[in-house]
Amino acid sequence: MVPQPTAPRLALDAVHATYVEDGATLEALRDITFSVPDGELVALVGPSGSGKSTLLDIISGLYAPSSGQVLLDGTTLATPDRLGRSSYMHQRDLLLPWRSALDNAAIALEVHGVPKREARRRARERFPEFGLAGFENAWPAQLSGGMRQRVAFLRTVLAERPLLLLDEPFGALDALNRVVLQTWLLDLWERERQAVLFVTHDVDEAVYMADRVIVLTARPGTITHVEEITLPRPRTREMLTSQAFHRHRVALLEALGLLSTPEDSVEVSS
Numbered sequence: 001m002v003p004q005p006t007a008p009r010l011a012l013d014a015v016h017a018t019y020v021e022d023g024a025t026l027e028a029l030r031d032i033t034f035s036v037p038d039g040e041l042v043a044l045v046g047p048s049g050s051g052k053s054t055l056l057d058i059i060s061g062l063y064a065p066s067s068g069q070v071l072l073d074g075t076t077l078a079t080p081d082r083l084g085r086s087s088y089m090h091q092r093d094l095l096l097p098w099r100s101a102l103d104n105a106a107i108a109l110e111v112h113g114v115p116k117r118e119a120r121r122r123a124r125e126r127f128p129e130f131g132l133a134g135f136e137n138a139w140p141a142q143l144s145g146g147m148r149q150r151v152a153f154l155r156t157v158l159a160e161r162p163l164l165l166l167d168e169p170f171g172a173l174d175a176l177n178r179v180v181l182q183t184w185l186l187d188l189w190e191r192e193r194q195a196v197l198f199v200t201h202d203v204d205e206a207v208y209m210a211d212r213v214i215v216l217t218a219r220p221g222t223i224t225h226v227e228e229i230t231l232p233r234p235r236t237r238e239m240l241t242s243q244a245f246h247r248h249r250v251a252l253l254e255a256l257g258l259l260s261t262p263e264d265s266v267e268v269s270s
């Protein structure tokens, strides 16, 4: 028997998205087609307003596309049926200030019907791995920015869905904390190897982490370029200075229109 190729964990087929506001229709995404197989880390970059968050909302089942299909494991699922099928870390993933770090993390399981005691036990188990041992009872306000991100991240991962959607997971952090968390996320992913789709506006972060980088244009977001990252795994910080890294970086900056020759710089800035 010929073995069947396994369907990708996530596939998008000609997805369009619109918002209607004050009677006017705004086109947010146009004709988005790509897939994320299991074990791949795919980055999504694009200017602000290019529909990156909208795309993750659609995949997670929070928002319905105006046309096109979203397939999970090869099956087209209607928008409400996609809810709960992926782990989604939103762009503004605020922790609940009145819940401890532990209880903030445990929410991920509680919403899936796990009893509170069991949810806390399973969340507590993973605190050391997330560099949070000893901070179970801390309030969000007592934690550093990097630690709050890790609690939010732990909450996302605890749901144990095979598809991870991350919207600018390190967006609010300073450069040093970003580097620490990027490396830490890569380590975690090397062990678990879920399908990951993550949004970033940092081209270096995209090249350093991803197998593939998808570039969206300004609104309506359309795919203008896909960069296959050839750097070997596991990735190391030393790769940031390699020629291959530089080539990927330049290709992406060009695709984003951020490298312009003097002749067209006027056009870009207008």
Ligand code: ADP
Binding pocket: 019, 020, 021, 026, 028, 046, 047, 048, 049, 050, 051, 052, 053, 054, 055, 219
């Ligand atoms: P990105 O995450 O790439 O910055 P978004 O997906 O947040 O982009 O937004 C894409 C476009 O859709 C933007 O122009 C934004 O203003 C608009 N938009 C996003 N959410 C809504 C909404 N709930 N209602 C109306 N317009 C929206």
Ligand code: MG
Binding pocket: 052, 053, 054, 091, 167
């Ligand atoms: Mg966004």
